[in-house]
Amino acid sequence: MLDENPFGSFKKECEETLKTVIKKLYPEFQIQKLVLEIPPNPQYGDLASSICFELSKTYKENPETLASKILNEILKLKFNLIWKVETLRGYINFFVNLPKLAEQTVNLAEKLKKEFGLVKTEKPEKIIVEHTSANPSGPLHVGTARNAILGDALARILTARGHKVKRHFYVDDVGRQVAIVAYGYRLLGEPKIKEKPDKWLGFIYTATNCAVEIKTLKEKIAKTQNQEELERLKRRLDEYAAVAVELESTHKEEFYKILDGVNSDPNPNQTIEKIIVNYEKGEKETKRLVRRIVKECLKGFRETLKKAEISFDSWDWESSFVWSGKVWEAIEKLKKTPYTFTRDGALVFNVQLAAETLGVKQKIFGESLFEVPQLVLVRSDGTTLYTTRDIAYHLKKFEWADRVVNVVGVEQKLAQQQLKTALLVLGVEKALNSLIHYAYELVKLQDYRMSRRRGKYITFDELIDEAVAMALNEVSKRSLNLPEKQKQKIAKAVGIGAIKYTMLSVSATKTVVFSWDKVLNFEANAAPYIQYAHARASSILRKTKIKPKKPDYALLQNPLEKQLIIKLSMFPEVFCEAADNLKPELLAEYSNSLADAFNAFYNKLPVLKAEDKALRDTRLKLVKTTKIVLENALNLLGIKTPGKM
RNA sequence: GGGCCCGUAGUCUAGCUUGGAUAGGACGUUGGCCUCCGGAGCCAAAGGUCACGGGUUCAAAUCCCGUCGGGCCCGCCA
Structure with a gap:
């Protein structure tokens, strides 16, 4: 190494x-x-x-x-x-010893090219990276985009480190949100889907949820005596009324159809629950309806993810673990342990007792003495809960994987800890150290909170389209003589690169406040800046046919050259640290600082027109190495490096 | 009530795991740089009680205790 x-x-x-x-x-x-x-x-x-x-x-x-x-x-x-x-x-x-360091770095980069810096681990593992896993009841939005971009970068980095990596998307088709869409879709008479399916289903979700909320709130208000409670309910009703106005303005006909349907249903919540129960049972008609919706939604996801060049090896349907009996197998096993009991007809897992008995309380839940909340595994109506099904899913994951990395929002921290405890109870010992919750903070909007339920979100599609359009505008300003097709390709690389860099450069533990200005300001965003440095390096190499034969690294005396060499020589180390500590942001920062060093070098020191041939050849070597390293580094983040821009 | 995370110039952000020399960078502001390989660039300037108060240490943005602000979690939701 x-x-x-x-x-x-x-x-x-x-x-x-x-x-x-x-x-x-x-x-x-x-x-x-x-x-x-x-x-x-x-x-x-x-x-x-x-x-x-x-x-x-x-x-x-x-x-x-x-x-x-x-x-x-x-x-x-x-x-x-x-x-x-x-x-x-x-x-x-x-x-x-700078000449020696330069020589070693340049020779290695020339020899290894696309593999330079991607030092292989001595202990390769089989790793499942689960990421995105967005609820299939509406489009991907900027929050899930952060998840997808982080997860994809992690998978790329771990693969480059020599691990066997599989990317999994957990399809959460069992549960209330999808059931609401199914309900609304049925009220509409199951029409043919014309627009992008995830977007369309997102509308149905918001509209149906809104109609159900309004009806439920009205009923509650009629019954409530308590003034304070009444005020609270009325405020919520006002909020949903506002949502209704917006929905009406986009899809008037469909919205009223859903609204009427919900209003003439004596008990919409019961209808939704029935869909959940029937789907879990695998009842034929419900299965057909729900599967159809979810499949359509995933089609939409794939289309979006393809634009961002994010792909998966496996789409794991939550329902399959219910129907195959795997969830109940796990429940039965847990039932036989001393850590579960029945309360009001529901099966409850005593996480605190289990963690203490196994001696893992401190390791999983930290130093403090707090009482770990209990976890309901089975509802009194016999249906299961999300975390219960997740247990079965993870038993499956660990059949193959040595390590499981879950890119899941920080708000699910407790659930992930409870999950880990359950796996240990079930004898999956490696879960203790190898089930990793890669927690990330949410993406917020400046003026309001994003809310799927209220239909207030910026979609990943909008984000991509805006960024690419903006980039195309910039490319056209600069590279007038390129063919249209190439301009579009470059715009895609720049626009999507800018989005990815924005998401990757902020530590996962920090909340991102989304603003169009931040993503679309290509002056401020580092991705186009780094890509530009790469394009400059490429341009120099394009302009010459010289194959430097006799470089003399002792000629590199300028501090700008020194700075560049040292940066280049550090890439393998930065990569290993990023991979072993799951820190893509290190590579983001590194790429930026390498671009800094190169741009400063480029500005001051001529390469092709250097004072003498040996110096020219040596600098040419540095340019070549820079190009290789920038490509490798950005590639790990899923960011493209066009030769021209 | 309990637990976790965040707080660094007007704004955004790195550094905190493993304490070390002048706290890096970006946007914005001000002033320079295209007879020279691509100006999406380069150079320079101004801008900081590292939230606050204690403590440990030769040395604290970093470790410990407390306080204050912001967020998240503690559901028969996911």
Whole structure:
């Protein structure tokens, strides 16, 4: 691995050097940690250690004296990638042998090309990445887009690391939301679907839900005496009335048909529940209706995801785990443990007791002493709940997988913890460390909260279409002589790249406040900036037929060249860290800083018109390496790198 | 009531796991740069009580305790 990681080799050498010397001078000193860090200023070297501050505690000498003693010993050793070592104010500063580092990096990149930096793990695992898994009752929106983009990047990164990765989409077809759509669709007389199906079904969902809410709220208001409660109900009714006005304006005829249907139904909620129960039973007519709707919705999802170049290996239907009896098998097994009991006809899982008995309470739920809420597994009417079915699903996942990464919103944290506990009860021991909830925060809108129920959301389609249109406009301004088809291709790469970068560059634990301005401002967004750096590198390489034969890396003396070489040499390390810690944002940030280094280099130093041939050849090598690294890095994030833009 | 997450210039954001030298970057603002490989670019300037208060340490944005703001969860919803 070290041969494939130039900067890592340098770091390793610094570590070894320090260890050797400290062991010699202070044999009894236990090195706790030997962290080498990148100094704040290049004049302090390329890597530095503050170990002397640590030593000074034990040996009561001041760090500067210790540093010079250590330096004395270091200078007796032979170096490979280390060029020189200095001390300053107690720090030991290592300077890299730049020509050597450059040569190694460039040669590796030339040899490995698309594989450069993608260092393979020593312990390949079978990993399932479950992501997106949007409820099939309406279109993907900007929130699920964040999920899809994160999940897709994680899958790409883990695959590149040498793991066997499968991407799964969990189709949540069992449950209330889909049942509501089924109800509404039936009220409409099951018409042929004309527009994009997920969008159309999203309308039916919102309209039906709205009609049911209005009816239910009116009934409650008629019965309520409590003034405060009455006010609350009236406010909600007003909200849904507003939603109704909007729905009426888009699909008037259909909306009234649904409204009338719901109003003439003596008990709509009961009708919806009946759909849920019948579907779970696998009753023929309900099955036909629901499956039809969900299939249509998934068609819409696929179309959207295809535009974003996000694909899946498996679509796992929740219902299949119910019908195959797998859910009940799991329930029966849990029933036999001491951790379940019956309450008011429902089957309840005592998560707290199970976690404590298995000794995993702290590990799963943290240090605090709080009482873990119990989990209802089976309703008193005999139907199952989401998390129950998820248990069966995960038993299946772990039959194949060594590790399961679930890209699921942070609001489901408790459910994921309860799920993990259940799996441990059922004997899936690897779930303890290998069931990973990759939690991400929600995407919010500036003025209002997104709400599927109220039909207030920005769809992934709208987002893509707007961004691509905007990009096409920009491309047309700049590259007038390109054929239309190529312009469109570039616009797609730029527009979608901008969306993906926006989602990937913010840590998953932070809420994203969505604004059109942020995504569509290509000046501010880093994706077009990075792609531009890549296009410039490509342009240089396009313009020359020179195959640099005799580069001389000692000629690279300019700080801008140095900065670029160091950045390039760090790519394998950044990649490994991103992959092993599931941190795509590291690659986003890295790509941006590499583009910075390249753009600065490009602006100041001529490549093809360099002062002499050897220098030209050497710089050409750097350009080539930059192109390779930018491609590899962005590719891991699912972002394209067009040669022209 | 309990648990978890977030708080860094006017705005957005990195760094927090593993404490280290001058807190990186972007938008916006101000001022420069196309006889030179693509100006979606480059250079420079201004802008910070790292929410607040304690503590640990030679050293705290980073670790610990507390406070305040914002969010999420604690459903026979998903």
